[in-house]
Amino acid sequence: MTRDRASLEVDTLLKVILLLVAAVLVLEILGEIVSLIPAFLSSIVTLAIALVIVLWLLDRL
Structure with missing residues (x-):
């Protein structure tokens, strides 16, 4: 019995991984x-x- 365990294509999986890596980088930069x-x-x-201290000492405040 052969069953398709994953119907996700390699290109789609790579795009998801690239998106996750980009999100981590953006979060690191924002941090x-x-x-x-x-x-x-x-x-x-x-x-x-x-x-404020300097102005007070010079009687400007």
Whole structure:
């Protein structure tokens, strides 16, 4: 008894695998970008605090 276990063609399977690999790469890139956002926000907040202190010391605030 021979039975077709999979009726999926090789080209279709390769396209699915390529799509999954591309999705993983996009998620990795987005993860790196999202992890950089807190670092930038931290720097901006630190700069803002330093600017407020300098302006207060110069009596501009």
